[in-house]
Amino acid sequence: MQPLRAWLTRNAAFCDDRLALERDSHGHARVVALASIPITTTVGRIPKSLVLSHRTSSLLLDDSAHSTLDSLPPALRLAVHVAHELRLGPHSRWHVYLASCPTEEVPVALLWDDGEASTWLEGTQVECEARRLGMNRSRLRDFYTSTALPLFTQLANSATPSFETFARAYSLVSSRAFQVDAYHSLALVPLADIFNHSDPPHVHFASETWVCPECGKLERCEHDEEGDVTYQAKATVVTEDDTCDMVVERAIEAGEEVFNTYGQLSNAKLLASYGFLLEANEHDIIEFDLDEAVNLYLPYATRREVFIQRFETFKTFDHVSSINDDHPLLHPSDPARISIDADGRLSTGLWLLALAAANDMAGAETHQEVVARLAEAVGLMASEQEVEVEDGAGAATRFIPAAEDVATISLVSQMVLQLCRSYRSRQHKADLGGADLLDLAEDTEDAKVQLALEYLAGERLILERVEQQWTDFL
Ligand SMILES: C[S@@+](CC[C@H](N)C(=O)[O-])C[C@H]1O[C@@H](n2cnc3c(N)ncnc32)[C@H](O)[C@@H]1O
The missing domain is CATH 3.90.1410.10 (set domain protein methyltransferase, domain 1)
Known part of the structure; x- marks a missing residue:
């Protein structure tokens, strides 16, 4: 030099x-x-x-x-x-x-x-x-x-x-x-x-x-x-x-x-x-096309217009305070974006869309408080967090969600898993997991193939994390 x-x-x-x-x-x-x-x-x-x-x-x-x-x-x-x-x-x-x-x-x-x-x-x-x-x-x-x-x-x-x-x-x-x-x-x-x-x-x-x-x-x-x-x-x-x-x-x-x-x-x-990758990148994101996600959920919805209207109404609940930076499964973001972040957390928009579909299937009415309560419940269930709930003796007891919330969250999980599977199914060798791809990357001599395999492994690992987290709620 x-x-x-x-x-x-x-x-x-x-x-x-x-x-x-x-x-x-x-x-x-x-x-x-x-x-x-x-x-x-x-x-x-x-x-x-x-x-x-x-x-x-x-x-x-x-x-x-x-x-x-x-x-x-x-x-x-x-x-x-x-x-x-x-x-x-x-x-x-x-x-x-x-x-x-x-x-x-x-x-x-x-x-x-x-x-x-x-x-x-x-x-x-x-x-x-x-x-x-x-x-x-x-x-x-x-x-x-x-x-x-x-x-x-x-x-x-x-x-x-x-x-x-x-x-x-x-x-x-x-x-x-x-x-x-x-x-x-x-x-x-x-x-x-x-x-x-x-x-x-x-x-x-x-x-x-x-x-x-x-x-x-x-x-x-x-x-x-x-x-x-x-x-x-x-x-x-x-x-x-x-x-x-x-x-x-x-x-x-x-x-x-x-x-x-x-x-x-x-x-x-x-x-x-x-032409390069970072080993761990907090800015990684998997972004879904809104129309594709809507079309995927339509078979479950009553009518397209009703479903879309429900989603639009949910989007106006823009300050769902339980979706914050500390939430283990959801990340606060522009409700128009349907995505998953590097930690496998759903964007506010994806959560609302999946919830709108679940809601539509159940024919339920939903208010802002319910959306907030469900977001909080799903976070608590995920982290199996102990919450201070006043019982007779004033001791902390384990969080137990309402039965109807458990049923709704199970439907939301189906929606989330379906979106991930559909996204993955359009990729090469969709059956291979992140770890398999990293093994292949190690074995190849071709620098571009190696970069591509390492990149794809990153996406698969994010999707696997989502699948693992939401399968628990089915
Ligand atoms: C602006 S140049 C930096 C100088 C470059 N290393 C060179 O050899 O001329 C950008 C290129 O550097 C490499 N690069 C930059 N940051 C990198 C990083 N964190 N890890 C690996 N490669 C990197 C990539 O090849 C990228 O295209």
């Missing part, structure tokens, strides 16, 4: 001497502290003129190419510029920096082809994430052929980047670009992108985003107009060299790896866009 360090210095970037830029045993770059560093220290400062963005790249565009690229999502637009710079090799201004980045395509699951690894991700949250982002390998190839290649051929005065180079460029953008400001938009930021991810992190990325979107100036410029929002925001900013900074937010000990955060991201998001 010495050439990169020298290149950063030559280009007026600052990197704290207490930081070592190094490679781990797999050759992956990381940052390690050589000495302790207190909070609020700025350990890295990169002039914005050094970032690689659609504004700074050497790809010269005519007006029509400009408008083609400007209408694209920022990641695709930046990938075109990065591919161009990669293709320039030593003639690129960023050659030393790009040479320090991974030389192979980063294994972001978004771009995996239809091989075994993708098969293991069928029906998972990674697939949902890829759909949400609207990208996959065949779309990227189509874009390359129909849009990027004609642009390169027409405009670049060197040979055009291959699809492999373009895919590598996209994987670099996906796994290491930052939202810099209103002018550069998404960009590669040398030095800032060497920090690996953890949550919580030691450092964060800081950049003044309120710059002129036309010329990038931090201070007032000819594009500002009195009264416009940008003008008002910029007027308070002291004029100085505009930089991207890495600022310490948690004290760093000597010898520690120094981490940034890429956000509060689930393993599905990390695998889709960054």
Whole structure:
């Protein structure tokens, strides 16, 4: 990493001497502290003129190419510029920096082809994430052929980047670009992108985003107009060299790896866009499609409209105080979301939907107090918690739910289990448990298949936990 360090210095970037830029045993770059560093220290400062963005790249565009690229999502637009710079090799201004980045395509699951690894991700949250982002390998190839290649051929005065180079460029953008400001938009930021991810992190990325979107100036410029929002925001900013900074937010000990955060991201998001997983990730979530869940429960419901109306009424009970952070089976969340969290707890919305179906089946009236009582009862039953109930002698007695509540909770359990089974049935080898998948992951040599198996094992372990918890109530 010495050439990169020298290149950063030559280009007026600052990197704290207490930081070592190094490679781990797999050759992956990381940052390690050589000495302790207190909070609020700025350990890295990169002039914005050094970032690689659609504004700074050497790809010269005519007006029509400009408008083609400007209408694209920022990641695709930046990938075109990065591919161009990669293709320039030593003639690129960023050659030393790009040479320090991974030389192979980063294994972001978004771009995996239809091989075994993708098969293991069928029906998972990674697939949902890829759909949400609207990208996959065949779309990227189509874009390359129909849009990027004609642009390169027409405009670049060197040979055009291959699809492999373009895919590598996209994987670099996906796994290491930052939202810099209103002018550069998404960009590669040398030095800032060497920090690996953890949550919580030691450092964060800081950049003044309120710059002129036309010329990038931090201070007032000819594009500002009195009264416009940008003008008002910029007027308070002291004029100085505009930089991207890495600022310490948690004290760093000597010898520690120094981490940034890429956000509060689930393993599905990390695998889709960054190509790695965390061993335990509290942000993991299994999200269900509301329509699918409703359709699954409909055979039990009287009429669709009645069932939906019941669910809508339940959703208005938005402050069911017994659903709180300490609840063992339910987690407080937006009632519109039908999901299960990393601890196997149902979202408020899933609980209410399953309860609405159970309620509908039993033809029962339900009020907010009943919903709250049932939520509390299910928590107490799960943790077999002893509650202080005044009996004759004033002693604590075991919680005993009312018989009708036990019957309703049993119906809710059926609904919950059915949703989990239906979700799982759409995945590859639905009969394999989390532990089986982890065994398979250990035995494979293929890095992508291993990642996919480990990811799927995580989802299965969550579902198994739910199944185990709710089977007890049947
Ligand atoms: C912004 S780069 C960080 C620098 C990177 N390690 C490198 O070699 O250039 C993001 C990439 O680093 C890796 N990475 C980041 N955080 C990680 C973590 N906690 N565990 C494993 N890999 C991680 C992933 O490959 C990810 O795509």
